[in-house]
Amino acid sequence: MSKLTGVSKRILIGRALRSDRLGETLLPKRIALPVFASDPLSSVAYAPGEVLLVLSIAGVSAYHFSPWIAAAVVVLMFTVVASYRQNVHAYPSGGGDYEVAHTNLGPRAGLTVASALLVDYVLTVAVSISSGVENLGSAVPFVVEHKVLSALAVILLLTLMNLRGVRESGRLFAIPTYVFVGGVFLLIAWGSFRGLVLGDSMRAPTADFEIKPEHPGLAGFALLFLLLRAFSSGCAALTGVEAISNGVPAFRKPKSRNAANTLALMGVLAVTMFCGIIGLAMATDVKMAEFPAKDLVRDGVPVGDAYVQDPVIAQVAAAVFGEGTFFFVLLAAATALVLFLAANTAYNGFPVLGSILAQDRYLPRQLLTRGDRLAFSNGIVLLAGAAALLVYVYDADSTRLIQLYIVGVFVSFTLSQTGMVRHWNRKLRTEKNQAKRRTMIRSRAINAFGAFFTGLVLVVVLATKFTHGAWVALLGMVIFYAVMSTIRRHYDAVAQEIAAPDEPTDDSVRPSRVHAIVLVSKVHRPTLRALAYAQLMRVDKLEAVSISVDPDDSKALRAEWERRGIDVPLKILDSPYREITRPVIDYVKGLRRESPRDVVSVVIPEYVVGHWYEHLLHNQSALRLKGRLLFTPGVMVTSVPYQLVSSEAAKQRAKKRQEWNAPGSVRRGPVDGRHRDPGVRS
């Protein structure tokens, strides 16, 4: 059947791609930016809204805190960017958070970060796509009317694209990202021009709405708590910053410097857009409520369930450009597209991280070889499935999904920054050169502050969002952590079990003689070949064995055997129940019982056929027999293949399947470029 699904897969997902030029492409900054930064840049599409939305709980009056919150986010953003510039310089190999934590804080920390990142990839997909749909919906109502369906459709589309092994093309990524950034800047510029110079009063669609506060007149600690919550929502703008630090090998030389500068540029762009949008939202009186249906009031009556709350960026665009104008639609489209690209980056990051984890034996081996389409596919399907589930459960509501989002990000921020501090300490122990020491000390200071600040934010996020959904993310992390450490334990246990004893000669694996049996059903070319091969290996005892499912057949076989004068003794085993496997197994066991120190070598002639349906018609019993024999100690099983003409087809397919291009190649850079500290390989 596997073959069958293989075929249907091919129909659905297209034939495998060639990957000759894999790893050649190196990215100039202008391309690297969109490739790596679509995630953090796109997050300004929802982060500002979330801030206002949380503030609205205390009523519209609380909106005047938003500049302060924006400021805090900016500071945080610069801290994080500054810290990661250190990572980039310290790990030109593109050591991501996982590696930094693993190397410097040990496996547990590493695994924690890994779990956090895996959860985050899932959430990136869920959040980005939901928000993308909402943004698209501001221009194309149909989409938002069938929100969950559209979101799931997009997930499906991305999944198929990535299963097909889509080659992540920098250029393709650049366009929408730049359109989006350009659009937002135009929005800000034109908005401030109209507002400050022309003095137009720009009114957002929700400008005349009232907000019925959930908790009116919040003050003191409660208010502080609310502000902190608003802040942690705003932190959504920071998601994906670490992406660049994973991607250093993909940059043109000087890799580290280019990566660091790209990082800085990204940070500047992000915060500018973030603040600009918040500012315009204030200027245009955007109103956002957590529960718009009941808390948004138009002319004294709640707007009700029919009302769709457009994202802040869309409302601002409506105010500045005018609803439905060319720029309005363009921006909406670009926003949606860049958000979908952001989701796609997760599709690429997931398998890359997977293969690193597989290298450290936290995940199945086959994820290790990047060429392994099957493994990647499983990873991608897992990612898509989890994201789809979240989208479905949370009705593709980005606001509710964001509650889950930021935890993971800050777990990995904090741990990787802490790791960096350790890293510098280690380096400083050996480093003599004063100039170098000074820069190191500086870097350590930055990372230390980064660790402290992100850690603080993590605490805030946990405190303010735990009950709002953060616990789901934590649960997800715990599950990933448990699974991965179990896998690792299993691998270690097996390694233990099969570890070679130290004295070179070990009796248990030193058998005396080989007794070879060739399984024969008829006298045909495969049989003759198997016999010929078996005779070539000068074993101690060689016999042909046939299972008699029908007396007449066996008689005929024996006759043919004599007629041809085949110089191998033929033994025929009875099988009243027309079974193949059992008699052979019993016979082999018998041989072992007679002379336990003998090895039994079972030689099976097999035809090799070309198509899955032919597989259904052949070799089934041979396969099953092999399966059983492997469980019998002191046995080796030899297949002597006989290639039928049709097998050529399958051969070609197998080749193709191997020359398949795993996603994430561009982000990862040249394959062999990635060289890792021995420290990691525990």
Next chain:
Amino acid sequence: MSKLTGVSKRILIGRALRSDRLGETLLPKRIALPVFASDPLSSVAYAPGEVLLVLSIAGVSAYHFSPWIAAAVVVLMFTVVASYRQNVHAYPSGGGDYEVAHTNLGPRAGLTVASALLVDYVLTVAVSISSGVENLGSAVPFVVEHKVLSALAVILLLTLMNLRGVRESGRLFAIPTYVFVGGVFLLIAWGSFRGLVLGDSMRAPTADFEIKPEHPGLAGFALLFLLLRAFSSGCAALTGVEAISNGVPAFRKPKSRNAANTLALMGVLAVTMFCGIIGLAMATDVKMAEFPAKDLVRDGVPVGDAYVQDPVIAQVAAAVFGEGTFFFVLLAAATALVLFLAANTAYNGFPVLGSILAQDRYLPRQLLTRGDRLAFSNGIVLLAGAAALLVYVYDADSTRLIQLYIVGVFVSFTLSQTGMVRHWNRKLRTEKNQAKRRTMIRSRAINAFGAFFTGLVLVVVLATKFTHGAWVALLGMVIFYAVMSTIRRHYDAVAQEIAAPDEPTDDSVRPSRVHAIVLVSKVHRPTLRALAYAQLMRVDKLEAVSISVDPDDSKALRAEWERRGIDVPLKILDSPYREITRPVIDYVKGLRRESPRDVVSVVIPEYVVGHWYEHLLHNQSALRLKGRLLFTPGVMVTSVPYQLVSSEAAKQRAKKRQEWNAPGSVRRGPVDGRHRDPGVRS
């Protein structure tokens, strides 16, 4: 993954059954009757209704033809029974229609019969279950209100039962069948007593209904055509008669005589019940219409879609026993149950026929060994799926399904009877003994008449029902025929291709030397064992080969190799892309190119693990590599298994899986009892 489904299967279907006593059971007549005759006997539950239903098209007046049609059915039934009594004597081996046709009329005829039978098995399930649901519905309205759902549920239930390898228990079958037969006879007896002796007027629920004829005042040829159509619907009563002739080996000695008598008894019971029910239907003024909603009129108005038309037998029972009385409910239940049993017989017949067809290489080999749970499961799932599809498409409406039904039956009747005539001719050519000759000539006469009559009916059925759905059945037959002959052609082509050349020594398969390579990843017990085994076979050249996915690892490996002083040269192949398969393949191809007459023996150490999830964690690359190597000519692949502790579990499971009891054992009789003319094995 296959393991995974294996596990879930077990959860769903239960653990395998032991089958020690397989084939011991031989059936006394009183048990054989219900086991084999549940299908033909149960068909009297719907056949009479179908007759009236068709007649109603010409209006209620046409009902007075029903006795004539019943008479025709009786004659046909006796003809068929008489003919099959000859089969039973001629083929005590239980040669079914397929075998008779195959042996005497050649493969094409045989295959045609086989296709017909396969289609019929599907329809037996669909029709019996739909009708069963309708009958049950007469007592339990809920069932018939959710008709399709209930029918599908029953199919699912039977499927699970049979996948589980339910042991067809004669006793279990006997009870409902006898209750049903007893009930119907009681119905007839009590009915005639009330009617003739007490002179009660018994009114069926539909007695006061009018029928709006579809074609009023039908006459001449049109009427004749209608009568013929009614007749061919009545023929539904004959389905499953051949079952007994397949089951002769399951009878107690003297097998043939007992089988023949059971056959006769079955015929008598069937026709009596059939006529009795038609008679009572007339007496109680049952009204049946093809489209009850519009053609059944109560007090001048059509009854409409809400109306459910109960089966004749239920209506009669309502009239005779009174609706909802104990006997009424009992009969309804027994009828439903016996119909479900009839469906179950198809579940048993299908795999049995499958294994016979596999023997003649019309179906995949693995269907041959009855022990092969997997194969049977596939067959059963196929059967269930097709039946479910029909039930779904035809809204579980037995009336519409019966249109498809009878074609197949009569195709096989006709061909097998024709085959019998040939059979007697052949026998008569050699037979000298006059007494014997006389009986043979008599038998031939009977079979000849049978062939003629059933052939005539076949023509009638085709003529009258083709447009009403018979074409679907024919299409099904064509598909089965095409598939099976393709499979056969494939097997023949392969046999051709691999046929051994006649001169005993053939250069193409006489290589000169063996170059063995042992694949090594680390130095651990599996590797050491593989090396030890490889060394035991005194090959011409032996080396260890390792793929370097990481320079450090390879360095360590080589060091370890030297430290242990392993006396096999170690070659390390580079693999920049972290691939395992390709470098090995290329290396092997290289060796072959250097010395084409060498055989390359690739020895792969494998761990054997116990659980499917461990499989996901191990051996993937080994498996894939083996797969690829088999396509490379001049290579043999040897697995040297190393059983991990956990493998014990899997070993046990594998054993269990093998000791599983295939369905249909009872109907088939002792396994090795079945001995077939050499003529068949073409």
